[in-house]
Amino acid sequence: MQQVKQKEVWLVTGSQHLYGPKVLETVAGDSQTIVKGLNETGKLPVNMVFKPVVKTPQEIHALCQQANASAECVGLVMWMHTFSPAKMWIAGLNELRKPFLHLHTQFNAELPWSEINMNYMNTHQSAHGDREFGFIGTRMRKERKVVVGHWQKEEVQAQIDDWCRAALGWHESRSLKVARFGDNMRQVAVTEGDKVAAQIQFGYEVHGYSLAELVDVVEQVSDAEINSQLEQYRQDYDIAPALLEDSHQLAMLKNEARLELGMSKFLDDGGFNAYTNCFENLAGLTGLPGLATQRMMARGYGYGAEGDWKTSAMVRVMKVMGQGRQGGTSFMEDYTYNLGARDQVLGAHMLEVCPSIAAQKPRLEVHHHSIGVRCDVARLLFTAQPGPAVNLSPIDLGNRFRFLINEVDTVAPPADLPHLPVASALWEPRPNLSVAAAAWIHAGGAHHTVYSQQVSTEMLEDFAEMAGVETIIIDADTNIRALKSELRQNAAYYHLNQGL
Numbered sequence: 008m009q010q011v012k013q014k015e016v017w018l019v020t021g022s023q024h025l026y027g028p029k030v031l032e033t034v035a036g037d038s039q040t041i042v043k044g045l046n047e048t049g050k051l052p053v054n055m056v057f058k059p060v061v062k063t064p065q066e067i068h069a070l071c072q073q074a075n076a077s078a079e080c081v082g083l084v085m086w087m088h089t090f091s092p093a094k095m096w097i098a099g100l101n102e103l104r105k106p107f108l109h110l111h112t113q114f115n116a117e118l119p120w121s122e123i124n125m126n127y128m129n130t131h132q133s134a135h136g137d138r139e140f141g142f143i144g145t146r147m148r149k150e151r152k153v154v155v156g157h158w159q160k161e162e163v164q165a166q167i168d169d170w171c172r173a174a175l176g177w178h179e180s181r182s183l184k185v186a187r188f189g190d191n192m193r194q195v196a197v198t199e200g201d202k203v204a205a206q207i208q209f210g211y212e213v214h215g216y217s218l219a220e221l222v223d224v225v226e227q228v229s230d231a232e233i234n235s236q237l238e239q240y241r242q243d244y245d246i247a248p249a250l251l252e253d254s255h256q257l258a259m260l261k262n263e264a265r266l267e268l269g270m271s272k273f274l275d276d277g278g279f280n281a282y283t284n285c286f287e288n289l290a291g292l293t294g295l296p297g298l299a300t301q302r303m304m305a306r307g308y309g310y311g312a313e314g315d316w317k318t319s320a321m322v323r324v325m326k327v328m329g330q331g332r333q334g335g336t337s338f339m340e341d342y343t344y345n346l347g348a349r350d351q352v353l354g355a356h357m358l359e360v361c362p363s364i365a366a367q368k369p370r371l372e373v374h375h376h377s378i379g380v381r382c383d384v385a386r387l388l389f390t391a392q393p394g395p396a397v398n399l400s401p402i403d404l405g406n407r408f409r410f411l412i413n414e415v416d417t418v419a420p421p422a423d424l425p426h427l428p429v430a431s432a433l434w435e436p437r438p439n440l441s442v443a444a445a446a447w448i449h450a451g452g453a454h455h456t457v458y459s460q461q462v463s464t465e466m467l468e469d470f471a472e473m474a475g476v477e478t479i480i481i482d483a484d485t486n487i488r489a490l491k492s493e494l495r496q497n498a499a500y501y502h503l504n505q506g507l
Contacts, residue, residue, distance in 0.1 A: 013053070014080070015079045015080050016051075016053045017080055019061060020038040030126075038088065040114070045164065051167070053171050053175065071099035071100070071102050072102060081106075082171070085107050088133060090136040101147070106150075109151050109153045112154075152170045152469055154167060169466045175328060177470055183323060185212065185320050186281070186283075189287075189314065195313060200402075205403070213316045236267065237264060246371045256373045259382075282311075283312070286312075289380045294384050301386065302362075305361055307330075309322035310359060312357070318338060318457060322457050329459060329461025334460025334461045336462065337361030337363065337432075338458075339360065340454055342354055360432070364391045364458065369387035372385070388427075392460060396414075396459060398436075398457070399412050399456055399462075399467060400457075402451055411479050412479070414480075415434040417434040437482050438484070442485055442486065443481050
């Protein structure tokens with residue numbers, strides 16, 4: 008996929024001059040060892056960078072300003088090796104605009120019982136140094152992640168990894184540009200929203216373009232470029248020989264190649280990493296892009312159907328968050344139900360499901376598309392890889408945004424789907440369809456989602472905290488009475504928090 012360039016997370020260690028230069032040397036050395044150790048795990052999606060130990064209000068303030076100005080730094084990990092008086096942090100934290108994780112750890116896992124003395128105690132004071140730092144974070148109402156445990160434990164490293172991925176997603180969101188080709192599907196409410204409010208909240212920009220502007224670029228694609236693209240299709244997918252021998256089907260495949268190359272050029276030239284289109288507005292195009300959109304999502308572009316720019320932006324953000332992990336992330340829609348011994352949801356869309364979630368090598372076929380422009384369209388067919396996943400719906404409630412997350416378990420279909428001409432995913436929502444669907448509806452969830460096998464609920468919670476967005480989670484512990492109470496309490500909180 009189109010991966011973001013290597014970014015950094017800075018390890019910032021707090022101390023003070025009270026304990027003398029030898030202790031500060033130990034603190035710095037221990038911090039460098041932690042950075043080296045975490046980088047060597049190969050688990051982090053960023054490069055962790057050691058920063059000189061901060062010991063005064065001036066050093067802390069200057070470092071926070073440096074972090075704000077750095078294009079490479081996406082966040083900071085804060086750790087108090089010794090006692091670092093928290094009033095020293097006020098000026099710096101007041102100015103810090105990058106997210107931070109508070110790592111409550113200790114350099115050594117176990118105490119050296121037979122050797123421990125007051126020098127050791129003064130040097131290794133995280134037990135109360137981090138509590139002092141924690142107080143000022145709470146006193147200043149700073150949203151942050153708190154991870155507790157020894158830095159070499161896998162569960163601690165996994166939490167740091169998740170948070171770093173959320174920080175990457177937040178960095179991407181702050182610089183993302185979304186292109187809208189055409190407008191939203193007519194009369195649909197949930198795909199609408201306040202683009203100005205979204206840019207203030209999330210940072211991403213949404214720009215509208217006419218189809219004529221896209222068509223101008225698509226028509227410039229050469230036959231040589233199309234033929235090269237066809238060879239790529241042959242390598243990547245299962246294609247029946249008859250398709251390539253049939254002049255009509257081959258022409259439909261060339262349509263997709265032209266659309267993919269044209270859209271890619273338009274987006275790349277404009278610095279866009281996400282886009283939308285709508286089947287009701289395709290004037291000048293050969294049809295609704297099918298294979299083209301699927302392949303572009305697989306390469307890392309965000310996508311939203313029917314003009315759904317909120318979901319498109321989050322498809323891109325979650326692809327950045329999940330990069331390098333097993334599985335994939337796709338635009339998705341709850342399409343139809345299988346109500347039986349275990350109630351299930353069959354997710355799909357007209358054409359646009361990303362092959363990054365496929366359980367097997369996708370088949371490339373041409374089928375008739377009967378909504379909007381009625382024509383034959385090439386598309387990839389597959390079912391999703393079984394396993395845990397999440398569905399995210401970003402919605403605009405008018406006075407605030409809400410993230411609605413449902414944890415699901417994807418399963419293999421019980422039978423083949425020989426007559427279904429689109430890719431699909433079959434899942435069982437947690438705790439079950441009855442509770443999950445009722446909770447989703449009470450919370451105002453959309454029919455469009457971002458479906459991800461790579462991104463966890465915790466990562467999305469971390470991202471939402473960075474963005475200051477309400478989050479509702481539907482999981483194995485959800486019950487409707489408690490959820491309705493949570494929704495009422497959240498409504499009051501966000502109304503009071505935002506003021507008049």
